Amino acid sequence: MDVLIRTTQIGLIVMAIAFWGSADAAEVTPEQADFFETKIRPVLVKRCYGCHSNESGNARGGLRLDTRELTHIGGSSGPAIVPGDLDGSLLFNAMTHQDFVMPPRSEMLPQAVIDDFRKWIEMGAPDPRSGAVTEIRSSIDEQQIQQAKAEFWAYQKPTRRQPPKADGDWSLTDIDRWIEAELAENQLAPSSDASAYTVARRLYFDLIGLPPTVRQIADFQKSWDRDPTAAIAAAADQLLQSPQFGERWGRHWLDVARYAESSGRGVNLTYPQAWRYRDYVIDSFNSDKPYDRFVQEQLAGDLLPVSSDEQWAENLIATGFLALGPKDVNQRNGTQFAADLVDEQIDVTTRVLIGTSIACARCHDHKFDPIPQTDYYAMVGIFGNMSTYFGVPASSIGIARGLQTQQTSNLLRMPIDDPNPFEKAVSPAELESMRERLATASSELREARINQRRPGATPVPISRIVRMTGEIEYLSAKLGGHDPQGNPISFCMGVQAKEQPKEVRLLVRGEIDQPAQVVPPGFPRVLSDEPASIADGSTGRLEFARWITDRDNPLTARVMVNRIWQHLLGQGIVASPENFGSTGSAPTHPELLDHLAVEFVESGWSVKSVIRQIVTSRVYRIDSEFDRSSFEKDPENKLLWRANMRRLDAEAIRDAMLFVSGKIDLDRPGASLVAESGYMRVRDGNLVNLFDLSGNASRGGMGAAMGGSMGMAAGAMQDRGSNQRRGRFGRNRQRGGISQTLLPTPGTDRLDMSTAEYRSVYLPVVRDEVPRALAVFDFAEPSMVVGQRESSSTPNQALFLMNNPFVIAQADALAQRVSEEAKTPAARLRLAFELSFGRSPNATEVSAIRRYLSDFEDVQSNRGRALAMTALCQSLLASADFRYLD
Structure with missing residues (x-):
């Protein structure tokens, strides 16, 4: 079988991970076994095993067809067989000469054989071939899990305790009483209060990331002279209501959400719709959206009930949290790509929200924490049952020079009219002209491909195939990205649940071709009092989102208030913000951490409430003055006997320069430079047309060949009318989405932002090409979860x-x-x-x-x-x- 490279739908790929529950040998009836042995296996042996079997030593395209499991897993293009799904079964696709041709360079198989395979797949692809399933026994038993829950601090619910009584008048709040008690126990004294000038600068940079003016400092000083606490409270209230607050604190969240506008890895392709998630985060912090709702929207926004199109659109954008990660779109094996995609989603979710790296148990039981491998695959059962729409374009069957995009994806169509501001409307006449040209180009391409298979025919040059395919994709994208009136359609990145959840099997050592026992979907047992309650037919993702944000979850509130404390005091109560496990740092003030977590939940999960509580404490205003005696007892200042001296982060330095020069533009720019450039490849600081056949970072390429500059998008656009979901308020909404739109763009754009004057949070964040003004001052690596940035001096x-x-x-x-x-x-x-x-x-x-x-x-x-x-x-x-x- 000749395996060509083709666009693979992510929803189909992930099904390959979960297929095993559908066709176990024990479920095959004698009649089904007889049908397979007489009608199916002989054809596979005679026509397929020569190129796709272990015995032949050949697995062209990564595909093997000599076992049930490997047939379902498939090769670089996805699963060869999906039980009950003819369209998803690429083997049937190849037999009928659709996108593939099997066997290669031959006439189509007899119709009777094709009919047999059709019948076999539709009956569920029963396959009696031996596929002995290994059962992995965990080294972590239930007793160890229960012992950890009873003894380890992080697995116990936060409880409110009475703060210690303080001597003297230093402590102003319960926060101070916990701090003072630890200092006294270690024979340390807190530093004196800092000056009003110092506290004002600290407060402004911490809350909005901009410096106070001379007038603001003078007003603060007058208020400070009357009542320091009242001065801080009044200034904090004002700053918390500023639109600049969300820009400052939204950037903190983008650090851990590994926000970026490109795929990174080997082929770094842009994400022109990523900016929507950035703006969603900023707006959420500005509105003080309850943190539990904020989390639920990002994990399961597509499943939450809504009352308006606007809310539905916001929820879809929020699920971009799961779609934004780095992706190896050059990965030839679709099943491996899907497994890695789910792994990255589990990793970012658990580290960011509960400070636990569940992904460490992908290949074996967690080495240090009581998390067996089965718990990881229980979560795969949840995250693997969704389709991820990250919007990376097709690469013209992977033969454009210097570009091999094997894994591609559509985008989600939004239910409101909010197009990319750089998209242009086209006239009805232009639409009709593009339809006519698309039909002509498609016919020409079909003829060219048929001609290539004819014996003795002159082969069509590959460059011509590439150009024709590129033109078809361009026209398809333009047509699919506009409504019948020529107005641009709105799209976003995000996820959607599958119609029919699939169970998964544990993979031995994480290898996709070594399935073990079935693992039902569930949550990490060490963090759960009861087994996961997941309704029949549910993917479990909404239940998981609600479990994460349950007030009794021992970690969610603790992890978030620890992040808030770290951004305001310079170090977390737990110094390892993504690791609350046994190898992480123990809390320096565990009772204080619990106090803040309880207050956080009882405030309605209000981030602003926690910030206000911290900045009005006495410990927030102390000076950074050095004291040798205190330093010798606590050199790392873990107990906060003085303020931590802090260098401004990259964004604050750049924004402060613009602010004092008078050049800063505080208005939010439309979208981003990446959205304006469209679908491009990032290379050597340039945005390059995906189909630049020269392989150089220069204008021209496919854009010039087609009579204008352009950026390429996904393959033929199609409106998936059947893939819809009815909202609670009675409107139909697109679920699967249409392939992404195409933006007219220059052939090359330099990612040089030295002339931009808007705030740094709006600069393009392209993986491996972060703007110099940010990168030189320890900007967060956008491919990683970064809860605490480095602060170097170089x-x-x-x-x-x-x-x-x-x-x-x-x-x-x-x-x-x-x-x-x-x-x-x-x-x-x-x-x-x-x-x-x-x-x-x-x-x-x-x-x-x-x-x-x-x-x-x-x-x-x-x-x-x-x-x-x-x-x-x-x-x-x-x-x-x-x-x-x-």
Whole structure:
């Protein structure tokens, strides 16, 4: 059988993982066995085993047909047989010469043979061939699980305890009482309060990621002089209502959600619809969406009841959490791709939400935590029963030079009119012209392919096949991406549940061709008081989302309040935010962690409520002053005897430069650069047309060949009218979605954002090509769950601050602003400091700067003064005072 490369639907691939429950040998009746032995096996042996069997030593395309299990798993294109599903059975597809041809270079098999295979598949593909199933016995028994639940802190429900009584008047809140008690027990004293100036900068950067102005600091100082606690509370309330709050705290979530706008891995293809999830996260934090609802929408938004199209669209976008991860779209084996996809989804879900790496049990029992391998595959039974729509285009049967996209996906059609802002409407006449050209091009391609199989015929050049296929995909995408009136249709990334859930088998050592016993869907037992209750016919994903957010779940609230504490205090109560297991860090203040978790749930899962509670505590406002005696007792400051000195993160540094220069644009930009560029390949900092036959990062390629620049999208667009789901409010909604739209784009776009002036959270996050202004200051690796960023100090950072065009542009803008708003040298110097640091220079700084400026030649001329002021402003932007809090 000649296995060609073709677009594989993810929903079909995942079915291959779950097939084993449908055709066990024990279920095959004598009549079915006789049919297989007389009608099916002889054809397989004679016509297929020569290329696809273990005995022949050949498995062309990764496909073997000599066992039941391997026949169902299939090869690089997906499952060869899906019981009861002719369309999903690629073996039948090949026998009937649809997308494949089997046997290769031969006439179609006799109709009687084809009819036998049709009947066999429709009856459930009964297959009596020996396929002995191994049963893996776990080394983790029920007694060990129960012992861990009884003894390990993280597996026990958080409980509210009475805070210790404090001596003196240092403690203001219950948070402080827990902190003070630990300090006293270790013979440590808390540092004194920081200045109003320091606390104001701390508060503004922590809550909105921007510096306070001189006026805001002065107002805060006046309020502080009357009542520090009231001053902080009032400022916090104001900042929590600012739209910049969601941009700051939404970025924290995007770090752990491994948000990015491309697939990464070997073939780095763009995700032009990823920005919708980014905006959803920012809006959720701004509206203080209850965290339990926020989580449920991301895990099972497609299954939650809704009351409007707008809510339904928001839920679909939220499930982008499961679709955004890195993907090896170059993986030839579709079943392996699907197994890896589910593994990545389980990993990000469990590490982000419950601080537990369940994915460690994919190949064997967890080495350190009481999580048997069966618990992992119980979750595969939940996550494997959904289709993931991540929107990576087809690659013209994989033969475009330098590009081999084996695994592709559609997108979800949204129920509201909210198209990509860069999509353009087309006229009805243009639509009709494209339909006519599509019909002609499709006919020409069919003839070319038939001609290639004719003996003695002149072969059609591969380049011509590629160009014709590309044109068909372009036209199909354009037509499918617009309604009959020519208006663009709205799409998003996300997931959808399968119509009929499938059970799964455990895989020995995680190998897809070594199935063991059936594992029913379920939740990690060490975190569950009762077995998972999953209704018949349900995938279990909605039940899982509700279990995760149940107020009795021992980890969900703890993990989130620990993240909040870390972002405000510089380190978590649990220093390993994604690992609350036995190899993770023990909590420094376990009672405080429980207190915050209980308060979080009782507040209605309000993130803003927890933030307000922390920033109004005494410990939040203490100084970072060094004390040798305290340092010797607690060198890592685990007990918080002083504030942690923190460098601003990458976004805050860039945004602060734009803010003080007066150039920042606080309006949300439309979509993103990636959305504007469309479906492209990322290579060497460039966005390249997917079908650039030259293999170079240059304009032209397929776009030029077709009379214009373009980005390629998925194969032929088709409206899956049968794949719909009726909403609670009576409207039909698309479930499976249509193949993604196509955006006219340049052949190449440089991912250089040095001239962008909007906030950093809106910069394109392309895997392996993060903007320099972010990457140099330890931006979160977008292919990983990053709960705590590194904070380094490197020569590259100094070079960036000295030479990068963005920094120079902001220094020049700041110098111009200072020169325009102040008239004397002394006033300009003072204003430069006030804009940069929120304070005036001291006498030492004034003296040093005057000496520095005197070194400039011709400082009395207009040009000399301008150069000197720009150099001064750049030195302020590059200073430690600008980059560090405290």
